Amino acid sequence: MSTSEERYYCFAFYNLENLFDTEDDPKTLDDNFTKNSSMRWNEKRFRKKIRKLGSIIQQIGYNDINFPPVLVGVAEVENRYVLEQLVASKFLQQKNYGILHFDSPDERGIDTGLLYRKDYVTVVGQQAHQVLIENEHGDRDYTRDILSAHLEIEGHSFYVLVNHWPSRRAGEALTAPRRLAAAKKNVELVEALKAKNPQARIIIMGDFNDDPKSESIQHLVTNGFYNPMELLLTHETGSTSYRGAWNLFDQILVSHNFMRQHENPFQFDGATVFNMKYLTEYKGRNKGNPFRTYLGKKYTGGFSDHFPIYGKFLLKS
Numbered sequence: 001m002s003t004s005e006e007r008y009y010c011f012a013f014y015n016l017e018n019l020f021d022t023e024d025d026p027k028t029l030d031d032n033f034t035k036n037s038s039m040r041w042n043e044k045r046f047r048k049k050i051r052k053l054g055s056i057i058q059q060i061g062y063n064d065i066n067f068p069p070v071l072v073g074v075a076e077v078e079n080r081y082v083l084e085q086l087v088a089s090k091f092l093q094q095k096n097y098g099i100l101h102f103d104s105p106d107e108r109g110i111d112t113g114l115l116y117r118k119d120y121v122t123v124v125g126q127q128a129h130q131v132l133i134e135n136e137h138g139d140r141d142y143t144r145d146i147l148s149a150h151l152e153i154e155g156h157s158f159y160v161l162v163n164h165w166p167s168r169r170a171g172e173a174l175t176a177p178r179r180l181a182a183a184k185k186n187v188e189l190v191e192a193l194k195a196k197n198p199q200a201r202i203i204i205m206g207d208f209n210d211d212p213k214s215e216s217i218q219h220l221v222t223n224g225f226y227n228p229m230e231l232l233l234t235h236e237t238g239s240t241s242y243r244g245a246w247n248l249f250d251q252i253l254v255s256h257n258f259m260r261q262h263e264n265p266f267q268f269d270g271a272t273v274f275n276m277k278y279l280t281e282y283k284g285r286n287k288g289n290p291f292r293t294y295l296g297k298k299y300t301g302g303f304s305d306h307f308p309i310y311g312k313f314l315l316k317s
Contacts, residue, residue: 007315008269009120009153010061010069013205013250015164015240016053017293017304018110019086020078022046028109030078039297049293050082052303054091057115060274061310068095069310070153072115073205075144075164079103083113102128104145112147112162112206124157125150129189133166133181136174141166143178148189154315156201156266159193161186163206165216176216179209183216187223190255201266202255207306209249217251225253228271228311239273240306241289248273250309258313269312279303 020033022043033041058068077083080101087097100114100123116123128145135141147162163186166178186204193200204225210216212230221227229251232238238246250273258268281289281302291302 005317007154007317008065008067009071009313009315010065010067010310011071011073011160011203011205011252011313012057012060012069012274012308012310013073013075013162013207013252014053014057014060014308015075015207015250015304015306016077017306018076019049019053019074019082020046020109021082025078025109028078029107030109033078039294039299045293045299045301046085048301049303050085050089051091054086054089056274056279056303056308057086058091058095059276060308061272061312064272064312068117070117070120071151071160072097073147073160073162074113074115075162075207076110077101077113078109079111080113083115087115098123100126100147100149102126102145102147104128105130105142106144107142110144110164112144112164114147114149114160114162116149116151120153122152123149124152129185131165131182131185133178135178136170141178143182146182146185146189153266154317156315158201158203158266161189161202161204161206163204163208165206165208165210167209176210176214179214179216180219182208183219186220190223199257200255201257203252203258203311204254205252205309207249208251211248212251217253220253224255226256226259226268227251227253228268229253229309232271232273237273237275239275239290239309241286250306252309252311254311265316267314267316269314271309271311274308274310279307 233248
């Protein structure tokens with residue numbers, strides 16, 4: 001935040017890289033993240049990761065506006081419990097974050113969520129939306145739901161859609177139709193919101209597993225969204241790295257009514273990858289990459305294999 005006439009707020013997104021509890025859920029494929037697995041995930045490691053993630057979340061955008069983020073979309077969280085532990089952890093417990101979360105049908109049991117500072121953000125409504133897609137065999141591919149939230153900040157109403165789209169694990173080209181289907185589901189939700197309120201302000205954020213120029217993201221752009229991340233992906237920078245190449249899978253897009261400069265009390269003011277040096281590997285062949293919790297099955301004790309991203313928003317009174 002800043003002066004009484006102009007206040008800045010930070011809205012962030014962070015893929016938390018397999019934030020699992022240590023208990024085996026018999027309904028999901030979470031076996032790797034239990035104490036008896038080959039990865040030896042245990043309470044001590046869980047608590048360390050929670051503490052480290054909390055230390056990062058409070059700092060996202062802080063250098064810009066001297067204020068922690070009021071909204072944080074998250075991905076790769078197993079359940080509500082892990083988010084409860086996160087917001088109650090050392091660095092976040094005084095920030096009074098609330099939690100929006102739904103269990104999704106993802107086979108590994110990972111979900112999206114939204115943290116919001118209850119002192120600044122009011123929740124008007126929330127809903128989970130399934131993304132119905134098929135794999136290459138014609139069977140349903142159970143993926144993460146889209147979390148939609150109707151929110152208010154200083155009396156200004158807006159909507160946030162939090163996404164985690166199907167991965168590229170089976171190959172980028174083979175899996176591209178699944179991500180395009182997820183993009184189309186977002187557009188469908190946006191159209192429903194605008195049918196009720198043509199002036200609805202909407203933010204789409206998430207780990208899209210696609211870059212800004214991918215067909216799926218361009219589908220959002222051609223359907224009324226501005227993507228400030230398009231210029232942020234280079235050969236040297238992104239939000240996640242795979243085999244030496246950078247990707248910008250984590251993005252935040254805004255509806256065009258956030259972009260109006262004149263007589264607009266609620267404006268978008270730019271987006272950034274939060275890639276501070278202490279979030280990176282500091283030596284070796286992965287130097288500069290996000291400092292992750294595991295490298296394969298080797299425990300490294302880092303934060304996540306993704307950098308957080310954030311957008312700044314300006315409110316005028």
